[in-house]
Amino acid sequence: MLPVKVVMADDEPGVMLLLCSILSKLEGALVVGTAENAKDTIKLTMEQNPDLAFLDIELPDMKGIELAEKLRDIKPDMAIVFITAHQEYSLDAFKLYASDYILKPIDEERVKSTFLRIYKMLEISKKSNTSSYTKPSRISINLGDERIFIKLNEIFYIERSGRHTLISCTNGKFKTRQTLQELEKYLGKMFFRSHKSFIINTDRIEKIVSFPNSSYCEVKFNNCEDKALLSRDRISELMKYSDYNV
Template structure:
């Protein structure tokens, strides 16, 4: 491991917290920044400490570990969630709240080692994505009307798919191409583009407003365009994380 991993342990049983803390302290990059003996206190600690990962019991009075995990999904920075519990029957529910792993008490050192490997891999992928930087002079090549047109990604406002063509909209022009939107999304990786809907890709630097629509869905208004672009409700939380400080 090559980074300090801020960690919070949440369990109403002191012995379980001590055992897990003892095992985790063998990993030199683990930094246990807080402990909590309830889901409510755990939520408070996560909001205050902003850890990279939490180890949380499932069966706790008042707020269970599953309820805590659901509440964490509303935060801007959601830590990796590792459930540590004596009840193996909750595994399916655990992964439905986006848990990274599931440890069963009493803790097995080999299993914990595998969990630590998953944590390292997941945090490493997140860092690589964050550190991606496109070439400053790179431009998108578009086959348009029998020619190859080079467009700076910064000039693209949004992209959308209509029937069998993809439309690339800039302030002054709309280019049509046969290139699938998924392929364009991959080419534009590293630039501030976001898939708001299966048929729309938006330059986040061009977003002016986020407008509630219906059933939890939204629309975004972008610069220089009257058209409002749909945002599927499954993407709203991530979009806000990308847009807001």
């Protein structure tokens, strides 16, 4: 596996120096940039395409959770680890965005174990993406007393909503507790992560509607009234799913 590219953001230089020192001793870790504010972190992410970010929960220009949202818009599958001096921050908020959180003062063993866990997770994900294994043509969802089978070509989009994931398809909507990242492993090549909260079936797209001064576009589907979101910085990647663009 290629090295895990890491960025970090903290307005305390000593914290970043310590993190850099710890990660430099770990095989597979490659720190590609550090920043003391959210603006520079966003720029770093766009330039370096990192796999993992260590984020202070309190930055001078933005809250860490808000920054995590913006980074996920740029790279939806990025792993996030929050760094905080305040144990009282809501763990529910962390769970929405983070792979882990680390309390200050920084504990070296905690950083090591967190990185190794994320490294293994990313390694498994990349192996599954590059495997020659032919994915099945349908998935099954457990609905309590019954299990339904959904053909992949009948899915319009999949949306993460709160603690659940909604699968919108030709015969209705179905709810599951599986995350988008878990479901992605079983979807076909026509599925695309358009936004941190959406996976869309590119074969079902009818049109994309953009709005002035918005960071998002709406995706409309054939024979479906609902819409999905597409981050503007993902448009060029989505265009690769078309044979011809003018």
